[in-house]
Each structure stands twice: as structure tokens, then as C-alpha cells.
Amino acid sequence: MKVKTQSKKVNKSWLNDHVNDPYVKLAKKDGYRARAAYKLKEIDEALGLLKPGMVVVDLGSSPGAWSQYLRRRMAPEGAAAGELDATLIALDILPMEPIEGVHFLQGDFREPEVLQQLNLCLDGKAVDVVVSDMAPNLSGVESADAARMSHLVELAVEFCQAHMKPQGALVVKVFHGSGYSQLVKLFKESFKVVKPFKPKASRDKSAENFLVGIGLK
Numbered sequence: 541m542k543v544k545t546q547s548k549k550v551n552k553s554w555l556n557d558h559v560n561d562p563y564v565k566l567a568k569k570d571g572y573r574a575r576a577a578y579k580l581k582e583i584d585e586a587l588g589l590l591k592p593g594m595v596v597v598d599l600g601s602s603p604g605a606w607s608q609y610l611r612r613r614m615a616p617e618g619a620a621a622g623e624l625d626a627t628l629i630a631l632d633i634l635p636m637e638p639i640e641g642v643h644f645l646q647g648d649f650r651e652p653e654v655l656q657q658l659n660l661c662l663d664g665k666a667v668d669v670v671v672s673d674m675a676p677n678l679s680g681v682e683s684a685d686a687a688r689m690s691h692l693v694e695l696a697v698e699f700c701q702a703h704m705k706p707q708g709a710l711v712v713k714v715f716h717g718s719g720y721s722q723l724v725k726l727f728k729e730s731f732k733v734v735k736p737f738k739p740k741a742s743r744d745k746s747a748e749n750f751l752v753g754i755g756l757k
Contacts (some may be wrong), residue, residue: 543667563741567605571620573637574605576673578741580711581609583750585734588710590614592625595667597658597703599643599649599696600674601630607642610671615641629661636720649699658703666705672696672712686719693723693751697730701756726751 563575570577584590590613604686607630612618614626624641631654638644643661647654674689674696693712700710708733714723726733731753736744742748 572605572608573603575741577605577609579739579750580606580671582739582741583711583737583752584613586737587668587752589711589752592667595627595662596629596669596671598628598630599670599672599699601644602632602634602636602675604630604636604639605739606673606723607639611639611641625678625741627661627665629658631658650695662703667703668705668708670696670700670704670708670710672710675713682718686717689715690723694726697726701730704756706756708756709752711750711752714749714751716749717747723751727751730757731755732757
């Protein structure tokens with residue numbers, strides 16, 4: 541399928557890749573809001589991170605594909621609605637369309653008001669798994685973008701240190717390039733087990749990668 545557009549060649553190329561992407565087609569077929577759902581699915585299936593009954597927090601959740609996967613993963617029949625065996629909380633500064641069984645909090649999780657809402661949702665329970673697909677708006681200036689990305693990863697690690705069980709796990713998005721080795725170092729200082737992961741659902745041309753940390757130090 542070709543996409544007719546008057547935009548630059550790079551945009552045309554991206555659009556063609558996107559429309560013909562098997563994961564985009566699969567997401568449409570399976571009812572996921574974005575192809576990103578399959579990235580988390582691969583990580584989960586490879587490492588066995590998620591189990592029914594868990595408390596899971598999705599940071600930077602909008603538009604909701606990871607929360608959709610979590611919801612189905614924790615349902616006895618893998619359903620998008622109905623029975624659910626888990627506590628699922630999603631946070632983002634952007635709005636997100638509701639997902640049955642997922643508590644969505646809109647706001648910055650560093651703000652006291654948002655943290656208070658989070659604590660109400662947690663109801664005294666510690667978090668088993670934190671997932672973060674957060675990424676900054678990229679400026680094209682590598683050093684500035686790397687600094688923004690590092691800051692988001694640092695926030696996710698701090699969130700885990702405050703809310704997660706000692707044996708819990710964190711999954712974050714990172715980018716290969718400037719600042720990557722420092723983030724790996726941060727993970728190795730913070731977690732007992734550290735695993736880099738490049739899902740097949742992540743485009744080959746993308747610098748996107750994921751870091752998984754298991755067990756807080």
C-alpha cells in the first residue's frame with residue numbers, strides 16, 4: 541500500500557513503513573491502541589515478569605496500549621473486559637481513554653496531589669512491577685534529548701525505590717546513543733539483575749531499546 545503525501549520523502553517513507561508494518565496491522569486486528577503493546581508482550585513472555593494478582597503501575601501510559609496488554613494479561617481468559625485479577629494503575633500527564641479495570645490518574649506523579657491519589661489506589665499495597673514507555677519530545681539535539689531521556693528513567697527508578705516491593709521489576713524505554721551507558725550503570729547500581737531487551741516489535745532502524753531491572757538493591 542502506498543501513501544500519497546506532499547510531505548518530505550522521509551515522512552513519506554515513514555508513513556509507508558507504518559501502514560505496511562505487520563505490528564500496526566496486528567494491533568488494529570487485536571484492538572490495541574498502538575503497536576507498542578507487542579513490545580511489552582515480548583518482554584513479559586521472555587522474562588516471565590507478570591503474573592495474576594500483581595499490583596502493576598504503568599508510567600507514561602497514554603494512549604494506553606501497555607495498559608491494554610496488562611489488563612488482558614491479568615484477566616483469567618485474556619479478555620479486554622470482565623473479570624480481572626490484579627491492581628492496575630496508569631499515570632500520565634496526557635489524557636487517556638478509559639480501559640476497564642485500570643485506574644487512570646492524569647498528572648505528574650512527582651506532584652503531592654497525584655501521589656496522594658496513587659496511594660489511595662494502592663490501598664497500602666506495594667507495587668510488583670512498574671512499566672514505563674515514557675519518552676521526551678525529541679528536539680533533534682542529541683545531548684539535550686539524552687539528558688531528557690535520562691531524567692525520565694531516573695524518575696522511574698526513584699518511583700520504584702519509593703513504591704515497589706524489594707523483589708519487584710522495572711521495565712523502561714531507553715535509546716541507544718549518548719547517555720545509554722550511564723543508564724545501564726544506574727540500573728546496575730539500583731537492581732540485582734539487569735537485562736537489556738530489544739523486542740522484535742521495535743523497528744530495526746529505531747535506537748529504541750528497553751532495560752529491565754529485577755530486585756531492588
